[in-house]
Amino acid sequence: MRDQANLPMPISNVMWVEKYRPNKLSDLVNQKDVVGSLKQLFKNTSELPHLLFSGSAGVGKTTAALCITKEILGDVWKDYTLELNASDERGINMVRERVKKFSRYAGLDGRIPFKIIILDEADEMTSDAQTALRRIVEDTAKYCRFIFIANNISKIIAPIQSRCAVFKFTTISEQEVISYLKEICKKENVKFDEKGLETINSYAEGDLRHSINMLQATASLGTVNESNVKKTAGLTKTKDAGQVLKLALAGKITEARNKMIELIKVYGMSESDFLKYMNRESYKIKNVKLSEILEIIAKYDYRVIVGANPEIQLSALLAELGKIGK
Ligand SMILES: Nc1ncnc2c1ncn2[C@@H]1O[C@H](COP(=O)(O)OP(=O)(O)OP(=O)(O)O)[C@@H](O)[C@H]1O
Ligand SMILES: [Mg+2]
Incomplete structure (x- = not known):
């Protein structure tokens, strides 16, 4: 377990x-079949059907969708996506x-x-x-193509499936993960x-996103060898969220914030998971102000869900915890 004292990493x-x-598209790892048939479809762009990409996590679906939009729409892709x-x-x-709104704005x-x-x-949408x-x-349909993921x-x-060309993304093989x-x-x-x-690959099971995140987290400990990978994997994330909570309550807002950013940006913890873990950990802290802590967490959980900027909200959360800790 890594604690504050032996944190060697500069937070990247x-x-x-x-x-x-x-x-x-051609730089995607290991999705040769998908890439091949997509390129076939592009030969006549104006007749491109809607697309549906399926497959497990971290294998390149979102990346492929973005590559396609860049390849078809060129420099102005951001304006039309x-x-x-x-x-x-x-x-x-x-x-x-x-x-x-989008289909109305800026005609073709x-x-x-x-x-x-x-x-x-x-x-995740209901039927x-x-x-x-x-x-x-x-x-x-006249102006827009959909890419469903x-x-x-x-x-x-079925009615959506039948309107799309369907592409199944496979998990990335061990060999390809390692060479990447x-x-x-x-x-x-x-x-x-x-x-x-x-070892990274055996934890990530063909999920390239997870593999790369583990690689980055391990590299922050030093050499990427079996023992460091295991240390990284063994980091109990809930505990880390608890550590952020403790730092915040102790008024160490900057430290708490750095640790929080590390969890979210490097380990890929979602903001709402972070709040969930924090909520769980707050019961373990011997603090008479438990009810206040819970209310504060709930308030910011709501704000993040309704779409406020998570980084700003979570920083404010830490600041507020800092105040009650005094
Ligand atoms: N086939 C791939 N080739 C190269 N990099 C990949 C590939 N798949 C995933 N990655 C890496 O993992 C990251 C996440 O990939 P991506 O967002 O495309 O996954 P996804 O299939 O959409 O996953 P999810 O289902 O979780 O949304 C990318 O930013 C990229 O760095
Ligand atoms: Mg995705």
């Missing part, structure tokens, strides 16, 4: 998963409003064939919401041994 705010996210998270609390009405001016809407985590979505897809394709209703991690180690000047990389 650059996440390697983002730094090394491929920009071109809408990325939505379908599992968003605000549901289908939010999706409908945003799609409507001949520079691009259509606008692209990426709907991530589409399998009612998906049915409503189907109408939206039809109404906007789902972990579990069986949760996507080696490339990153070389670029980042990180020392590693073969066994260390194998």
